[in-house]
Amino acid sequence: MSDVNYYQVDHYVGNTPLILLKELSKRTGSTILGKAEFMNPGGSVKDRAALGMILDAEKRGALKPGMTIVEGTAGNTGIGLAVIGQARGYKTVIVIPETQSAEKMELLRNLGAEVIPVPAKPYKDPNHYTRIAQRMGEENGWFWANQFDNTANRDAHEQTTGPEIWEETGGEVTAFVAAIGSGGTLGGVSMALKQRNPKVQAVCADPCGAAMWNWFNRGVTEASEGDSVAEGIGQSRVTANVDSIPVDRAYKIEDQPALTIIKHLARDEGLFLGLSSGINIGGAVKQALEHGPGQTIVTILCDTGVKYQSKLYNPEWLVEQGLSDSLPLDTALQALRA
Numbered sequence: 420m421s422d423v424n425y426y427q428v429d430h431y432v433g434n435t436p437l438i439l440l441k442e443l444s445k446r447t448g449s450t451i452l453g454k455a456e457f458m459n460p461g462g463s464v465k466d467r468a469a470l471g472m473i474l475d476a477e478k479r480g481a482l483k484p485g486m487t488i489v490e491g492t493a494g495n496t497g498i499g500l501a502v503i504g505q506a507r508g509y510k511t512v513i514v515i516p517e518t519q520s521a522e523k524m525e526l527l528r529n530l531g532a533e534v535i536p537v538p539a540k541p542y543k544d545p546n547h548y549t550r551i552a553q554r555m556g557e558e559n560g561w562f563w564a565n566q567f568d569n570t571a572n573r574d575a576h577e578q579t580t581g582p583e584i585w586e587e588t589g590g591e592v593t594a595f596v597a598a599i600g601s602g603g604t605l606g607g608v609s610m611a612l613k614q615r616n617p618k619v620q621a622v623c624a625d626p627c628g629a630a631m632w633n634w635f636n637r638g639v640t641e642a643s644e645g646d647s648v649a650e651g652i653g654q655s656r657v658t659a660n661v662d663s664i665p666v667d668r669a670y671k672i673e674d675q676p677a678l679t680i681i682k683h684l685a686r687d688e689g690l691f692l693g694l695s696s697g698i699n700i701g702g703a704v705k706q707a708l709e710h711g712p713g714q715t716i717v718t719i720l721c722d723t724g725v726k727y728q729s730k731l732y733n734p735e736w737l738v739e740q741g742l743s744d745s746l747p748l749d750t751a752l753q754a755l756r757a
Contacts, residue, residue, distance in 0.1 A: 429503045432459050432466045433579045437587045437717065441688060443680070443704055446752060448712025451703050453696070453720040454584065461495070461502035463722035464580075465566075465651075468603050469499030471575025472564050473507065482562045484508055490564040491515075491552035493600070493651040494523035495722060500564060501530040512561065514552040519650055522726040542655055568659035572603035573610075580604065581611020584717050594620035594710075596702040596718040598652040598672075598695055599631045602661035604719060613665050620710075623669035624702025624718075626677075629653035631661070635669035647674050648730070648740055649694040651721070672701040675742055676751035678731065680704070681724070683748045691724045694731055705755045 437452040444451045456464035476482035489512040497513035504511045517536040527534045540547045556563030597605040609621035625632040627645030677697030684690040703718040
């Protein structure tokens with residue numbers, strides 16, 4: 420009798436490899452590594468949060484067989500919930516800002532989720548996408564995942580992503596860099612790494628127009644200057660997943676150097692990434708440039724560029740946004756040195 424075990428898709432979340440970003444490491448004198456979260460079953464880092472929240476809710480009895488999961492999301496958490504939820508027998512309803520890419524919405528529908536696009540509103544507005552999802556959960560008796568303030572999100576990264584990074588680097592990691600959407604990734608990984616070595620630096624890479632740069636540097640949640648086209652990151656408030664996490668510094672990363680970095684990686688190193696990954700890598704490069712060579716810096720490669728081909732990989736759209744897809748990598752490094 421065979422002793423081979425077979426598993427359904429949710430078993431394969433995590434244990435993603437670290438990829439050397441060769442040219443950026445060479446130019447900065449530090450080892451810059453990207454954790455390939457696009458290799459998760461749903462194609463992004465948010466699969467970890469989705470699995471963590473589902474398992475926690477099942478354990479607590481908040482999610483029972485046959486129930487529906489509802490969430491307000493910019494896309495990737497919804498995709499993760501759809502992939503893992505469907506595998507475990509749950510229906511999913513996703514409330515998403517209509518500003519998000521058409522590719523994400525179509526993928527969600529193809530995964531069997533009910534997709535409800537809504538106008539983008541500030542968080543304080545009762546029609547913000549997360550508030551609509553909350554109301555739908557309460558009115559229908561559904562499980563509202565609540566990724567922003569459900570700390571099972573952060574716990575999933577503390578229990579999996581952080582220990583994986585520690586083991587994969589042989590404990591040599593000196594800094595971890597991530598942007599904040601819900602805050603679960605930066606929060607959970609930072610906590611895990613600092614438990615093992617308090618000297619590991621936790622760094623927030625914040626897109627322009629978000630508030631986390633101001634929060635970590637000035638203690639206020641005022642939006643920074645400018646704006647960003649990056650999807651899925653950029654927080655305006657201190658979520659429960661962000662509250663009390665041990666962050667050492669924050670960098671504000673503009674879209675153009677982040678875009679230049681992901682274009683370089685696509686053309687020269689075979690990595691096809693979204694802009695949130697570019698913001699993360701920009702923060703890692705800035706950490707390397709400001710704190711000298713010899714570091715081992717890990718960041719998150721959140722997802723691939725497949726879901727952004729109509730935007731980030733569309734030259735006409737980039738021109739409309741005032742962005743260029745043909746600048747040399749040196750220009751990004753110069754911007755990040757400033």
